Amino acid sequence: MATSATSDQLLVVIDPVARRTDGESVRIAKDVLSAGAHTKVCLPEGPEEFARALARRGSRRPVVIGDDRALVRAVSLLHRQRELAGCALSMVPVGGALSVARSLGVPTGAVAAARAVLDGVVRRRDLLVDESDGVVLGALCIPPVAVQAPAVEAGRPWLRTAQSLVRTLVPARETSVPAPRPARLRVEVDGVTLLDLDQPVEAVTVTPGDCGLAEIEVRPLSVGAEASPVRAQGRTVSVSGADFRYRADAGVWGPVRRRTWTVWEGAWGLTVPAS
Incomplete structure (x- = not known):
């Protein structure tokens, strides 16, 4: 379901990593937004100021x-304040990790994304x-798969600075990614066991x-013929077993022995292009 993004009063929150990695x-984006709406710009230096x-x-x-x-930080904050239902978010993707924004239909170019903020529609997700x-x-993926930075970025000092800053902003429970290995997990969907511990996955x-x-x-882990x-x-998914980590959006979490996820239908709104 989509509705028009009606407010012309914008709070533009510019993440510090974006300012340091791609100031241009x-x-x-700031110029396009300011030309099309009344904007208040915030430049937080850390998670507390962002919140x-x-x-x-x-x-x-x-x-x-x-x-x-x-984006995940903003959604998380609004969810914990129980304000997601009445607050549609908009985003201009800037930085290195943009796969989630792209998959959600947000344009990855600064001009196109800023215009979508001004002229787009809010889609509930x-x-x-x-x-x-x-x-x-x-x-979310279990086990997490490491994401390698492109080789051309390895020698860029500004990238190393940005990566260092990212590490200071990441919550403590996020962890590094170990090498993937077969796992024995119980996967339950709406209380029904889909796969049990006797089958490595x-x-x-x-x-x-x-x-x-x-x-x-x-x-399932295949032996001989491909499984x-x-x-x-389902509405609820529970995974349990030996300690496991998982990748969700832009981070890796764990280790945990059990985690249950529940679907909140239409819980949040994101502005995307109208067509």
Whole structure:
């Protein structure tokens, strides 16, 4: 379901990593937004200032300029304040990790994304929420797969600085990614066991759907002939077993022995292009 993004009063929150990694894209986005709406610009230096800026938004529509981590941080804050239902978010993706924003339909160019903020529509989306109030916007994967930075970035001092800054902003429970290995996990969907501990698994993926149901795919570890993936839909997904880590959106979490995710239907709104 989509509705028009009506407010012309914008709170533009510019993530510090975006300012340091691509100041030119930030400037372009800010100019386009300022030309099309009344804007208040905030330049938080850390998570606390980021949270205060969102909390003091008043009637202004929040616009995050930053990467996937910044978007997840904004959704997490609003969810914990139970203000997601009445607050549509907009985003101008700037930074290195933009796969979640791209998968959600947000343009990755500064000009196109800023114009979508001004002229786009708000699309309601499902959210995965775990028992500790953690949120997942896109897919989660067990075990996590390491994401390698492109080789051309290895010698860039500004990138190393940005990566160092990211590490200071990441919550303590996020962890590094170990080498993937087969796992023995129990996967339950709406209380029904989909796969049990006696069958080692290669991967589990869970993705929010569009109608209150999550899409679950379990890939059993194949021996000899390739094993077919097991697929299901459900409102709750529980994974338990030996300590495991998982990648969700822009971070890696764990280790945990059990985690349950519940689908919150239409829990949050994101502005995307009208067509």
